Amino acid sequence: MPFSRENPITVQVLGICSCLAVTAQLKPAVVMAVSVTVVVALANLIISLIRKTIPPRIRIIVQLVVVSMLVVLVDQVLKAYLYDVSKQLSVFVGLIITNCIVMGRLEAFAMSHSPLESLCDGVGNGLGYSVILVSLGFIRELFGSGSLWGYPVCEKLGLYAAGYENNGLMVMPPMALILVGVIIWIQRSRNKDLQEK
Amino acid sequence: MKKFSNKYIFLYAAILVAVAAVTLTVVSVSLKPRQLRNQEIERKQMLLRAIGIEASAAEAEEQYGLNITEDTLWTDNDGVRQALPYYIFREGVVLPFRGTGLWGPIWGYIAVDEDLTVKGAVFDHKGETPGLGGEIAADWFAHQFVGKSLLEDGVLSPIVLKKHANPNSPHEVDAISGGTMTSDGVTQMLADGVESYRSLLEAFSNVSESEFSDDVDVEEYE
Numbered sequence: 069m070p071f072s073r074e075n076p077i078t079v080q081v082l083g084i085c086s087c088l089a090v091t092a093q094l095k096p097a098v099v100m101a102v103s104v105t106v107v108v109a110l111a112n113l114i115i116s117l118i119r120k121t122i123p124p125r126i127r128i129i130v131q132l133v134v135v136s137m138l139v140v141l142v143d144q145v146l147k148a149y150l151y152d153v154s155k156q157l158s159v160f161v162g163l164i165i166t167n168c169i170v171m172g173r174l175e176a177f178a179m180s181h182s183p184l185e186s187l188c189d190g191v192g193n194g195l196g197y198s199v200i201l202v203s204l205g206f207i208r209e210l211f212g213s214g215s216l217w218g219y220p221v222c223e224k225l226g227l228y229a230a231g232y233e234n235n236g237l238m239v240m241p242p243m244a245l246i247l248v249g250v251i252i253w254i255q256r257s258r259n260k261d262l263q264e265k
Numbered sequence: 266m267k268k269f270s271n272k273y274i275f276l277y278a279a280i281l282v283a284v285a286a287v288t289l290t291v292v293s294v295s296l297k298p299r300q301l302r303n304q305e306i307e308r309k310q311m312l313l314r315a316i317g318i319e320a321s322a323a324e325a326e327e328q329y330g331l332n333i334t335e336d337t338l339w340t341d342n343d344g345v346r347q348a349l350p351y352y353i354f355r356e357g358v359v360l361p362f363r364g365t366g367l368w369g370p371i372w373g374y375i376a377v378d379e380d381l382t383v384k385g386a387v388f389d390h391k392g393e394t395p396g397l398g399g400e401i402a403a404d405w406f407a408h409q410f411v412g413k414s415l416l417e418d419g420v421l422s423p424i425v426l427k428k429h430a431n432p433n434s435p436h437e438v439d440a441i442s443g444g445t446m447t448s449d450g451v452t453q454m455l456a457d458g459v460e461s462y463r464s465l466l467e468a469f470s471n472v473s474e475s476e477f478s479d480d481v482d483v484e485e486y487e
Contacts, residue, residue, distance in 0.1 A: 123269035126278060137285040141292055148296040151303035152322070 075196040078252045079262060082168040083197055086160050087204065088244040094217050096156045097205025098198075099146070103161060105194025107138045108170045112190030114138075115178040122179075131174045132165070139164045169193055200251065204244055212238030309333075315374040315385045316354045333359070338465045349461055356384055358469060360462050364454025367446035368392045371401065371454060377415060381470050383424070386410035388451065398447025409438040415459060421466055423459040426452045 076082045083104070091097045114134050115122075122130050143161045146154035154161065164170065173193050178186040209215060214222030214234045222228060237243050256262045269277075306322050309329040313320045320328040334353040339346055352359040357378035364371050373388035388401040400406055413424050414435040422436055426448040430437035440448035459466065 121277070123274045123277060125269070126274055129278070130281060133281055133285050137289060140289055144289075144292055144296050144300075147303065148299040151300075151307070 075200065075255075076169045076172075076193050077197055077200040077248065078255055080169075080172070082172055084245075084248070086163060086167060087197075087201055087248065088241045090157055090160050091201055091204035091208055091244050092212065092239045092241075093156075093209045094202070094205040096153055097201045099150060099153045100157055100160065101194075101198035101201040103142045103146070103157075104164055104167060104169065104197050105191065107135065107142060107164050108173055108194045108197075109187055109190035110138055111135050111170055112173055112178040112186040113183055115174050116181060116183040116186035119179050127179065128171075128175070131171060135170050135174070136165050169197055200248070203251070204247055207247060208238045208243065211235045212243075311387050311389065312352060312359060312374050315359050315376045315387045316356075317376075317385050338462065340461065340464060349465075351462065351465060358465070360458060360465075362454050362458040364450050364457065366390055366393045366401075366450040367398050367444075368394070371447065371450055373401075373407075373451075373454070375410065375455075375458075377466075379470060381415040381421075381466060383410045383413045383415070390447070393447050394444070396443075398441065398444035398450075400441050400444060401447060401451060406441065413438065415466065416470060421459055421463060423452075423456045425455070 074080065077084065077087055086100060086104075090100045111131070111134050115131055118130075139162065142164070143154070146157070146161060173190060177189045181189070206216070209217075210221065212235055214220060214227070214232075222232060222234070303322075306325045309325045310320055310322065312333060313325065313328055316332065318328055318332060332354055336351055336353055338349040338351055340349060341347075350361060352361075352374075354376065357376060359374050359376045362373045362375065369391035371388065371390040371393065373386060375386045376384040378384055386407045388407055390399060390401060393399040393401065410424065412435075415421060415423065417436065424436050424438060426440035427437050428440055428442075430439045440452075
C-alpha cells in the first residue's frame, strides 16, 4: 500500500527535493500535492493504455514525453487559474517531470499492469506523496509563520501577546528534512517490518 | 519480447510527439488570454503598491483606474524616437525600471512626488536567488527607498545600493548581503532608468503643482 508501507517519500525516499522546497506554507504544498497526484495518475493511465505498442528501446523517451506533456498542461492551468500559487511554486511544477516518483511508477508498474490497476497505483502514490507534503506544510506554516492557509491562527489566539514567537527555523528547507526524518522515525518505530537489519 | 522494426519506432516517436505538440498548442492558446490577464493584474498590483495601495487581485483593476493614469514620454535617442511609459498618480509620477540581476531580469516601480522625493518603491525579479538577491522583492528592501531623493542641489542623482549605506544620505540604501550581483544590478537599473527619464523628471520637478494638475483629469481621482 503506497499510503504508508510503500510511501514514496518516507519508505522509497523519492521526491525529496520538491518536498523540501514547497512545504514552507500549506497552500503551495497542497497545490503541489494535487499536481503531482494528477500527473502520476494520468501518466500511469496513459502509459498503461499504450504499453503494448511502446517499443522497449525508446520506452523511457516515450514516458518522458507523456510526463512532460502532462506537467506542462498542469503548469499552464495553474498559471491561468491559480496565478499567485504558480508563482510561489515557480520551477518546482516544471520539475515534476524529473520527480522520481513519476518515472519510477511508470517504469516499475504501468509498463506491466492494466490501465485500471495503473490508475489506482498512480492515485495511491500521489496520495502517499500528498499526505507527507500536506503534513509538512501544516506543521511548518503553523510553527514557522503562525498561520494556516494564510490565516493568522496564532495572532487570533492571542499567542503573541502571551510572549509566543514563531520558529524561524521552520520556514528554512533544512527543517523539512529534519521533519521528514522524524516522520520516518515514527513510522519505523511503529512498523518494525520497515527497519533494515 | 515483441520485436519492433526501426520504421515502426521512428513512426511511433513522430506520431507521439505530434500528438503531444498539438495538445499543448491547443491548451496554451486557449489559456493565453487568462494568463495575460493575470500578468496584467500583477503589474497593476505592483504599481499600486508603489503608491502605497494594497489591492487584492479582484480590486486591482478598479483601484488602478481610480488612482493611476498612464502616459508616455517620447525621447529622441540618436534620432530614434522611443516611447517610455510612465504613470501619473495624485502626488506625482511613477517610473518603471527594468534591468538585469544575477540570473535574469529584474524590474521595479518608484513613485516620486514633485520634489522627486521617493514616496514608495517596489521591486521584483524573475529568478534571483531566494533569500539573497531575491530579497529585493521583500518589503523591508523596498521600504528603505521611502523618503530618499532623486535630486541633489537641483541635479538628478540616482539612488545607489551600498554596503554600510549612510542612513542619513538621501541617495544611499543598504545593499543586500550575499546578493552583491543583484544589488549592483539594481543600482545599474536605477541609474539607467533615471537617465532615460531625465527630461521628464527635470520638467516635472520644475513645474508647480497647479500647472501639473492641469494635464490630468482631476475627476479620476475622486
